[in-house]
Amino acid sequence: MSILIHPAYFPSISTFAAMAQAETITFEMDDNFQKQTNRNRMYIYSPNGIQLLNIPVKHSREHAHQKTRDIKLETAFDWQKQHFKSLEAAYRSSPFFEYFEDAIMPIFEKNYMFLMDLNLETIDIVSRCLKLDLKYTNTTEYFKDASGLKDFRYLANGKKDNAQLEPYTQVFGEKHGFLNNLSVLDLLFNEGRHALDYLKRQRL
Template identity: 50%
Template sequence: MNIILHPTYFPNIAHFVAIANADHVVFEVDDNFLKQTYRNRSYIYGANGKLALNIPVVHTQKNRQKYRDVKIFNEENWQSNHWKSLLSAYRTSPFFEYYEDELQPLFNVKADYILNYNLKCYEVICECLQLDIQTSKSEIYQKEISNTTDFRPLVNAKKEQPQQFDAYTQVFSDKHGFIPNLSILDLLFNEGPNALNYLESQTITLQ
């Protein structure tokens, strides 16, 4: 199965279920950047429940800006803050230390463009998952695409469709219960090498 989706910031479980069950992934890189999407947002499980990690971006005066042209606003110390949030949320998880050395460099090296940074995060996560999938990038934006399953709607954080994913043990589940469809980081730190098996066993529904 060929699929197309948006590169997002440490994609959520739904994105990676789609990826893990695909033969070829096309990354949509020719769209316009929209606010309130997973392009620059990811959710983790903190001590107080669901916690958003947002990458600040530079907004221009233009009405529309291409995703590929959007710069990260590095005047804020967001990388350090995000890493501290991950430490606080997951340092007691079973597999945090197992992946820490691979992930920490992503929060130490300055990134200029949000699209490039998201793609780099995707590469590192695939290495952690030991997931080898063929990928390519879109060359022009097409509203309708043939012979490809369109998972681009998954990028919409505000219009997210509920998915029936199996529960797994989370660090703070005794406090707030199971929270589905968080960042792939949540699954990775809690399930470790079993994460890929989990992803391949789940299904996605899109209306």
């Protein structure tokens, strides 16, 4: 299976399942940025249930439509510190948080200018944690129809992603029940080395 997919911020489990099952991967680099999508947000399982972590971005006053590749991060406040504290509160007691903590830490310490650079690095880091040999190419222009590729670009819009995934043990599952299709970090911190096999089993 050859797929076309959006690079997102610590992508959803369904996004990583599509990549884990693909033979070739092409990342969409030339679409227009859309607000309120997973391009700059992820969902985690907090002690109070589902929690949205959103990256603030700069919006151009001159251009109504900006390509995602050109979107810059807003640096007026320390969103990285806030996001890591939220991850700690959510996953410090999970089986594998401490095992992978050092691997993900650069995302919360490095200064990024562009959202796309950040997203690609989150994908590379998680792939290494999963021991997933991820090779991909990037688009050089935008096509509405993905000729010859299975189009998974809709997965970046969580409202259009209806994947129903196999339940696994989550830290606060006894309190709030199973929360479906969160950020891949939820799977990684809870399932560790079993996460890649899980991704390859899911039906999309």
